[in-house]
Amino acid sequence: MIKKYSLRINKKVHQVEADEKMPLLWVLRDILGMEGTKYGCGVGSCGACTVHLNGDAVRSCQLPISALAGMEITTIEGLSAKGDHPVQKAWVDVDVAQCGYCQSGQIMSAAALLKNTPNPTEEDIENFMTGNICRCGTYTRIKKAIQQAATKS
Amino acid sequence: MKKTDSNYSRRSFLKVSSLSGGGMMLGISWFARAKPVESLGELNIEPVWQEVTSFIKIASDNSIKIFSPNPEFGQNVMTSLPMLIAEELDVDWKQVEVEQGNYDNKAFPRQFTGGSQGVRTAWKPLRTVGAAARQMILTAASQAWNLPVSELTTANGMVTHAFSGKSESYGTFAAAAAKLPIPKDIVLKGNQSFRLIGTPQKNVVAPKIAQGKPLFGMDYREAGMLIAMTERPPAFGMRLKSFDATAAKKMPGIVDIFPIKVFNDDHKFAGFDTRSFNEVIAVVGKSTWDVMNARKKIKAVWEVALERKEMGVNNRETTVPSGLESTTKHYAQMLEMSKKPGVIERKDGDPEKAFAEAKHVIERTYTAPFLAHNIMEPTNTFAHYVGDKVRFVAPIQIPDWIMPSIVARLGIPKENISIELVRMGGGFGRRAYGHYMIEAALISKQANAPVKLIYSREDDVSAGIYRPSYQLTYRAAFDENKKLIAFHAKGGGVPESPLHANRFPAGAIDNYLAESFVIPSNITIGAFRAPRSNFNAAAEQSFLDEISEYMGKDPIAFRLELLQRAKDNPVGKTNDYDASRYMGVLELVRDKSGWGKPENAGKKRGVSAYFCHNSYAAQVIDLQVKGDQVTVDQVTTALDCGVVVNPEGAKNMAEGAAIDGIGNALFGQLTLTDGRTDQRNFDTYRMIRHNEAPKKIDVHFVKNEIDPTGLGEPPFPPIFAAVANALYKATGKRFYQQPFQPQLKS
Numbered sequence A: 001m002i003k004k005y006s007l008r009i010n011k012k013v014h015q016v017e018a019d020e021k022m023p024l025l026w027v028l029r030d031i032l033g034m035e036g037t038k039y040g041c042g043v044g045s046c047g048a049c050t051v052h053l054n055g056d057a058v059r060s061c062q063l064p065i066s067a068l069a070g071m072e073i074t075t076i077e078g079l080s081a082k083g084d085h086p087v088q089k090a091w092v093d094v095d096v097a098q099c100g101y102c103q104s105g106q107i108m109s110a111a112a113l114l115k116n117t118p119n120p121t122e123e124d125i126e127n128f129m130t131g132n133i134c135r136c137g138t139y140t141r142i143k144k145a146i147q148q149a150a151t152k153s
Numbered sequence B: 001m002k003k004t005d006s007n008y009s010r011r012s013f014l015k016v017s018s019l020s021g022g023g024m025m026l027g028i029s030w031f032a033r034a035k036p037v038e039s040l041g042e043l044n045i046e047p048v049w050q051e052v053t054s055f056i057k058i059a060s061d062n063s064i065k066i067f068s069p070n071p072e073f074g075q076n077v078m079t080s081l082p083m084l085i086a087e088e089l090d091v092d093w094k095q096v097e098v099e100q101g102n103y104d105n106k107a108f109p110r111q112f113t114g115g116s117q118g119v120r121t122a123w124k125p126l127r128t129v130g131a132a133a134r135q136m137i138l139t140a141a142s143q144a145w146n147l148p149v150s151e152l153t154t155a156n157g158m159v160t161h162a163f164s165g166k167s168e169s170y171g172t173f174a175a176a177a178a179k180l181p182i183p184k185d186i187v188l189k190g191n192q193s194f195r196l197i198g199t200p201q202k203n204v205v206a207p208k209i210a211q212g213k214p215l216f217g218m219d220y221r222e223a224g225m226l227i228a229m230t231e232r233p234p235a236f237g238m239r240l241k242s243f244d245a246t247a248a249k250k251m252p253g254i255v256d257i258f259p260i261k262v263f264n265d266d267h268k269f270a271g272f273d274t275r276s277f278n279e280v281i282a283v284v285g286k287s288t289w290d291v292m293n294a295r296k297k298i299k300a301v302w303e304v305a306l307e308r309k310e311m312g313v314n315n316r317e318t319t320v321p322s323g324l325e326s327t328t329k330h331y332a333q334m335l336e337m338s339k340k341p342g343v344i345e346r347k348d349g350d351p352e353k354a355f356a357e358a359k360h361v362i363e364r365t366y367t368a369p370f371l372a373h374n375i376m377e378p379t380n381t382f383a384h385y386v387g388d389k390v391r392f393v394a395p396i397q398i399p400d401w402i403m404p405s406i407v408a409r410l411g412i413p414k415e416n417i418s419i420e421l422v423r424m425g426g427g428f429g430r431r432a433y434g435h436y437m438i439e440a441a442l443i444s445k446q447a448n449a450p451v452k453l454i455y456s457r458e459d460d461v462s463a464g465i466y467r468p469s470y471q472l473t474y475r476a477a478f479d480e481n482k483k484l485i486a487f488h489a490k491g492g493g494v495p496e497s498p499l500h501a502n503r504f505p506a507g508a509i510d511n512y513l514a515e516s517f518v519i520p521s522n523i524t525i526g527a528f529r530a531p532r533s534n535f536n537a538a539a540e541q542s543f544l545d546e547i548s549e550y551m552g553k554d555p556i557a558f559r560l561e562l563l564q565r566a567k568d569n570p571v572g573k574t575n576d577y578d579a580s581r582y583m584g585v586l587e588l589v590r591d592k593s594g595w596g597k598p599e600n601a602g603k604k605r606g607v608s609a610y611f612c613h614n615s616y617a618a619q620v621i622d623l624q625v626k627g628d629q630v631t632v633d634q635v636t637t638a639l640d641c642g643v644v645v646n647p648e649g650a651k652n653m654a655e656g657a658a659i660d661g662i663g664n665a666l667f668g669q670l671t672l673t674d675g676r677t678d679q680r681n682f683d684t685y686r687m688i689r690h691n692e693a694p695k696k697i698d699v700h701f702v703k704n705e706i707d708p709t710g711l712g713e714p715p716f717p718p719i720f721a722a723v724a725n726a727l728y729k730a731t732g733k734r735f736y737q738q739p740f741q742p743q744l745k746s
């Protein structure tokens, strides 16, 4: 059923009309034109669509719009004003990306990890990041970038 | 996603031109040599004439823009190709802004991503472009200052006259330089004078990627654009009979639902016209969610397709068999075929006699499943068909290969088709098959609207163009002294053989036989990172490991021994590899990994080496096995790909190849039951994940002066066998069937 929703995304309120079951992923991409959040699988198995919900990393393809009332949503577009979040800076510095498609999701997961665990062990990183697939195989660089961001933030 | 200044394409025949407001633009039609590029055979395509064109734009304020001609899918050509131009142009890399060139045959005659050919084919042509521009700027400066060119030098985008202390930026002379003819004798730097090539440079697009900018085809949008998806048969070997979309059309946001035929019945199929299903149902609507929901309401009737013939562009007819195929049946068929004589691909000496007289024979059979590309950005394309023109925004590896088919299907001239090239979220061969562009154009035409065609992940996995399923049986014959006297490889697959009959160990063994077979199939297959090599290496390098053990030899020493023989006194005339470079990577990986050193004695390690795409790669892997869990401690890679243009990007690529290879070796498989793929998304298709990646990867390059050879593919094939050989050390069991991990007991 189409309903009206008010969403708080990147500290701004957006009024959206959408099917109550429409996942946040498609609300962001198709309705709001915020395409930093990527579609990879639609079933919660790849992490490409990761956003923050009240500060925690969640898969936006699994979140129906009807469940988001009163929640604070952050997407990659809202992670920093100029791409200067410590995680983003480390990503550029370590030259993580290959094709780059999975990296928005990787960065959003990494930022959430560091928020709750400022000094993660290797194992913390591996466990937390396991939901984010990278076909290009940038995992070792991702780990290095997270460690670098941890020491700098 | 900025469009190239249209000036560029219209003036592509102009060698050089002035820019309004001063400045110069340079595009050289460069015919490097009238000789076909060798070894494009990896992709099984016709040789092409090597022509490269590129653009440099120098503005009067000395800002420099370089257009990168080749489509980018993560191989980092948007950094490495412009580096070639910047090197010879003698500008400060920090000054340079890089932009993706759009599809334009006249401006960029080789817009091709595949076969690890990018840097290799651009090496001299793109440097020549930079050198020519530099020489013209020098000439312009010499005329302005009335000084001989020989007294002028360049560096960091400045022209300097050391004697008088005069120094001005390129931008000052750009307008005058633009009026000069292209110099005839263009001198390139010697390798030892490089200031930029060989230095690590970061991906020029990295900051945009880290901000999630809309760089990909999937991210493209414009006013009035609709979303389209296609519904196709649930299994290979089936086709559309009829459908009822009454309920689906009533779904919210749905604009139209109609069938499309990708190719006409009389289409002459070129090598890269592969598509899984020819007739599909297009669903067009306002949002992806609307379209996804409506798809579920379509009542379609599918039927088993009959055997059919497809005519190739070369009038060669292919028969596509009827039937619903299954993986278990494929393996049984391959095993049966391996017992019958195959097509002889190569024979040296008298292998039959040697096997008959052998004191001992080892025979092993290796198999591998189909693999899906699993590009992270699913297949998609934007198309807008208006009048008799169509405009694409397309993630496509080789636009030239699909263009004739677009022209044939739409019946419009090539000039009426434009393609904006966008960054691809992975390719690995999948985006060399551009059928989705035809689909998008047909949908846009019928819907009379700009349309973005999207494949869901399920569409992408279940209707792919897969790495074929293969089998290789090796036999090795030994005399009473355990000396290797004969070697026999019989390889086949569904529906192509993986064999490279003239590669190592051919040339190193007196009695050698290679045979092939094929099993026709209606499962669509195609290029997948290092086609055929990715399986050959896995099987051959595992087998060499096993026979070296029987002979009581160290696996690296044994390979070196064979290569020494191939170097000193090769068997046969056609051996497609350079034994010295092969040995070079093995020696480097041996030394860097501390192979055979007492401190590494306890490690469960495996080695492997392979040659493909003109480059050589060797890998040593250290791993541990606990139950069914594999932990990879370290990978050491040695690579010989000639001169390395950008060591940072090159390392990243080699690391990724190792991780991708380990993942596919341990987990990768696409299996079929009655034509239907058993895996449809990442919940069932097992990909390697963070916790399974190597803890450490070291990449070492052989330093030499050889012009660059391939890099994207060569470090991928050998790791499969390195994994198998290390698993043997860890478990005492040899692994013959990919993927390996499911055979471990928890």
Ligand code: FES
Pocket (backbone or CB within 6 Å): A038, A039, A040, A041, A042, A043, A044, A045, A046, A047, A048, A049, A050, A059, A060, A061, A062
């Ligand atoms: S798209 Fe949401 S987890 Fe894959």
Ligand code: FES
Pocket (backbone or CB within 6 Å): A097, A098, A099, A100, A101, A102, A103, A133, A134, A135, A136, A137, A138, B074, B376, B425, B426
């Ligand atoms: S960088 Fe390509 S999928 Fe991760």
